[in-house]
Amino acid sequence: EAGVAQSPRYKIIEKRQSVAFWCNPISGHATLYWYQQILGQGPKLLIQFQNNGVVDDSQLPKDRFSAERLKGVDSTLKIQPAKLEDSAVYLCASSPAGQGLSYEQYFGPGTRLTVT
Amino acid sequence: EDKVVQSPLSLVVHEGDTVTLNCSYEVTNFRSLLWYKQEKKAPTFLFMLTSSGIEKKSGRLSSILDKKELFSILNITATQTGDSAIYLCAVMNYGGSQGNLIFGKGTKLSVKP
Numbered sequence: 543e544a545g546v547a548q549s550p551r552y553k554i555i556e557k558r559q560s561v562a563f564w565c566n567p568i569s570g571h572a573t574l575y576w577y578q579q580i581l582g583q584g585p586k587l588l589i590q591f592q593n594n595g596v597v598d599d600s601q602l603p604k605d606r607f608s609a610e611r612l613k614g615v616d617s618t619l620k621i622q623p624a625k626l627e628d629s630a631v632y633l634c635a636s637s638p639a640g641q642g643l644s645y646e647q648y649f650g651p652g653t654r655l656t657v658t
Numbered sequence: 659e660d661k662v663v664q665s666p667l668s669l670v671v672h673e674g675d676t677v678t679l680n681c682s683y684e685v686t687n688f689r690s691l692l693w694y695k696q697e698k699k700a701p702t703f704l705f706m707l708t709s710s711g712i713e714k715k716s717g718r719l720s721s722i723l724d725k726k727e728l729f730s731i732l733n734i735t736a737t738q739t740g741d742s743a744i745y746l747c748a749v750m751n752y753g754g755s756q757g758n759l760i761f762g763k764g765t766k767l768s769v770k771p
Contacts, residue, residue: 546700575759584662584746584761585701598758631699646692646706647759652699 544568546650548634554656560622563653567615567636575647576609576619577633585633591617624657631655660685664747664762672770675737679765681747682729691723691730692759694746701746704732737769 547566555561567574572593577585588607590598594614602609606625611617621628631654635647662683671677683691690708694701705714707723707730714721718737723730734741744766748759 582763584748584763585759586761587758590758633700646703648703649694649700654699 546634546636546648548650548653550653551651552654554658555624557626557657558623560620561624561655562618562620563632565617565634565650568648571636571638573637574611574617575635576617577635579631579633626657629655629657660751660760662747662749662760662762664765666765667763668766670768670770671737673738676733676735677737677767679732679745680729681762683749684728685749685751685760687752689750689752692748692750693721693732694748696744696746696764739769739771742767742769
């Protein structure tokens with residue numbers, strides 16, 4: 543079974559530039575998550591999708607971050623404009639659907655973003 | 659505010675030692691507690707704990723949850739250099755439709771030969 547795919551693996555940009563990350567979840571997983579992991583910290587949830595709908599984006603800095611999952615499969619996360627403090631690893635995760643049940647989340651390899 | 663606290667933050671042991679990693683939490687609408695191992699980038703799933711007092715075991719790793727005292731431990735026996743990694747504890751609440759994971763900062767384990 544193929545895992546969660548992400549690209550690019552690394553990205554270096556200057557502050558105030560824009561950047562986009564792509565994620566392809568495990569086939570059949572309805573729920574998709576984007577996390578930000580700053581060095582020395584645990585991952586922090588940015589946004590959760592159920593199919594193509596947003597169910598939680600309370601921690602997404604909406605003035606500069608946006609995400610979409612138009613067809614309920616792949617997702618993109620965009621930062622525009624980037625700030626130095628956005629330097630982090632951006633992790634995508636997916637899990638099966640199932641109301642009332644707990645499922646583990648499967649993580650992709652992440653994208654390491656460096657903002658200079 | 660929901661929080662997950664792991665201790666110690668880092669630990670250095672020698673091969674063959676047994677280690678215990680701690681995770682305490684204060685989370686509203688607790689659903690389950692998960693342990694992940696993070697070696698390079700992607701955290702890989704180890705255990706999900708939902709009920710108190712039931713030990714989950716996988717090889718040399720085991721974990722247990724105490725929902726009364728709000729903590730969990732992860733034990734690794736006969737450690738090997740391949741166990742060197744960051745171990746993340748996360749608590750799933752009832753946020754969103756599938757629950758949200760709130761992560762601790764992790765425990766960095768280094769196993770010396």
